[in-house]
Structure formats: structure tokens, C-alpha cells
Amino acid sequence: MAEPVQRQLDAYNAKDLAAFCRCYHPDIAIYRMPASAPALQGLDALRQFYASERFTLPALRAQVLSRMVAGNKVIDHERVYGLSETPSEVAVVYEVEAGRIKNAWFYPASV
Secondary structure, eight states: OHHHHHHHHHHHHHTOHHHHHHTEEEEEEEEETTOSSOSEESHHHHHHHIIIIITTOTTOEEEEEEEEEETTEEEEEEEEESSSSSOEEEEEEEEEETTEEEEEEEEEOOO
């Protein structure tokens, strides 16, 4: 189950949009908790957001601090660099279906 999650992390760090998007299901839903509605829904929305809002940031990269797999869920504790002057931490729950990430829930660390 962790393989597509690792591939998307590698593509994220390489800022390889095509490889990044191949890791996601066409009906991907991204949630930024505690929101109940998706922040991004569908592969086109994901592609547009990362092309304009993330992969343009020169210092952008993510580091996995820990990973756990439970059934079809992969839970990462990540440290993200390049979004602000200081790194931020986030817990992400990835739901994998048919070898692609179908849903992802981002839980930012409290500041």
C-alpha cells in the first residue's frame, strides 16, 4: 500500500508534476482538516493547484518523519519545507485504491 504514497513523495520532491499526478486516482479528494468538504477534488484541480501553487516554490520539499500502514491507509508524519520561512509539520492519511491515492486528509500540527 505504501508504494504509490512513496512515489508521490518522490515526485513532489522532484517537482515532477506528471509523475506526481500519476499517483492519484482521477476522483482524488484532498481534505485540509478540520474541513468536512474537500479543498481539492478531481485530478484536474490537483494538477492545476500543484502547478501554480506548489511546484513553483524553489525550496519546496517534504520529509517523512514516520510512516504507518493500516490496511489501505498510509499515515505519514511529514515535515514540509519551502511553504514559509520555517518548516511545518503535518500528519497525512492517504487512502489507496487500485494502486492510486483516492483520498488524502491533511492534519496540520498546532502552532
